[in-house]
Amino acid sequence: MRGASVSDRAELTGSRLPTQPGPPRPPGDAAEGTVARLGRLDVLLVEDDPGDALLVEDTLEDTGLEVSLRWVRTLAEAGARLTTGPVPDCVLLDLHLGAEQGLKVLDQVLQWAPGAAVVVLTGLSESQAGMAAVAAGAQDYLAKAQLEPDRLGRAVRYAVQRRQVQQAVAALQAEQMRAAENARLERGLLPVPRVTNPRLGVVARYRPGRAHSLLGGDFYDVVETADGLVHAVIGDVAGHGPASAALGVSLRVAWRAFVLAGMRGPQLVELLEELMIGEQGHDEMFVTLTTVTLSPDEPVARVVRAGHPGFLLHAPGEVRLMEPPGALGVGMAPGLDGWREQQVPLPPGHALVLFTDGLFEGQIDDDGARLDVTGLLDVARRHRHRAPDDFVDSVITDVEAASLRHGGLDDDVAVLHLGWNTR
Missing domain, CATH: 3.60.40.10 (PPM-type phosphatase domain)
Known part of the structure; x- marks a missing residue:
């Protein structure tokens, strides 16, 4: 799908876009082992600019990740995807979606898909906004103007892995709380x-x-x-x-x-x-x-x-x-x-x-x-x-x-x- 035009891509809003495997990596590459362990990733791209959406898709194809990509243009479309279908492994999120702007966009996505890793896409001069997004719950942020396969692939991999670790830690803490509650109740009962x-x-x-x-x-x-x-x-x-x-x-x-x-x-x-x-x-x-x-x-x-x-x-x-x-x-x-x-x-x-x-x-x-x-x-x-x-x-x-x-x-x-x- 690399040769399609931006207008052609715009007609595929919300569909599952196929991706091609990237170039082979050396057998000993640590990243390759990480990708293999992650398996195929479902990624939702929330981006209102078709040109930026094309850039992200093309860059993802060169990362070596196995990705099933969905693209939506608006926050409303993202909500429909996140609340009715399986939660994606990663959401690539533009914080500027028409009338919807800033951290309110991130907050809404996190409410809809608390189990997904979120990587925020920013402008080149928006590093502060990116850091604020990470503080608000995103796993990472990237400047669109600096998208490269290695950088994007690393961000997606690490975001998914960090989210998995966070969920495992939360599950462990919940289990420890249940065990402590059991012990307290056992003493009473x-x-x-x-x-x-x-x-x-x-x-x-x-x-x-x-x-x-x-x-x-x-x-x-x-x-x-x-x-x-x-x-x-x-x-x-x-x-x-x-x-x-x-x-x-x-x-x-x-x-x-x-x-x-x-x-x-x-x-x-x-x-x-x-x-x-x-x-x-x-x-x-x-x-x-x-x-x-x-x-x-x-x-x-x-x-x-x-x-x-x-x-x-x-x-x-x-x-x-x-x-x-x-x-x-x-x-x-x-x-x-x-x-x-x-x-x-x-x-x-x-x-x-x-x-x-x-x-x-x-x-x-x-x-x-x-x-x-x-x-x-x-x-x-x-x-x-x-x-x-x-x-x-x-x-x-x-x-x-x-x-x-x-x-x-x-x-x-x-x-x-x-x-x-x-x-």
Whole structure:
């Protein structure tokens, strides 16, 4: 296309202009290796002067870069390209487009295509404008009157590479922020049990569900009060993301504070609902939870279930599913509680295994079947002879393996194994 006239080129506004490979480079040329790594580049030229557009295209053809070039004359055309099609690797941008002038042109292009590298094209006496453009977000600037293949090729290559580095650094920083947020939320949702009685065995585990960049709303806590009683809670906030996790943290912290203040049983759950409604207003969020109170002197567990799944009773060689009567989850029907404390026999050597629904809701076949609590019970019974730590870890591992072929755990999993040691 080198022999076409400027008027011929003007008829191709917005089309993909073919480019010819430049002259071969020596085998050891470092630039050649860089170009090879970059591969084919999509470049958008935003230039209202056909003569300057022809100059840029001809110069690009001699750079040795593999380029697919599109040319548009106006900022409006650039916006149409950048907002409806794939984002180009590089935008070569004239800052003077008729009535559109200066850094406002650059700002608009950066808003439309934040992932593209931008090289600003300036007049010979506009070095200050070029530097201002770089300060405003462009990767580089070039004077049109000094366009040469090496200089233009270097500017495009380096601009794309710098933009890639910037994006990689930004992604790394975002990942570090997510990791820090996870750590903060984990401390709030999954605290260290506050128990001093050496007779109590506590095993606590948590596994995140697939594709969750942040922890969900699953939470647990175990605390011993001055009267020697041990209290535990496990809960699951409906939904995922920061709002669910924040609500889970609030409820878990409030639960511990209420327990230490002497609240027990259904009254404690009612207080949690009042707190939740006050915090969430009219948001339609709810929480399922189970609270447990254990006494070292009594072979029973006092249990309150609020919409939460049942639990397992585990002893060496034995696993049973327990589903004492319960009521609706917290926040499902404010004011219509109906929660009651149930006494569940806890013979010596037995332990309660509390869990959230992520442990049994994973998909296990191509037809969409779920493990369900009956399948979980079968898994648990295979490991009934194991010690508490191994029992919990083996159950979670088997559940994960069963769902792995279908994408892994759909939801977060929290597990508490609580029981008095007989020694």
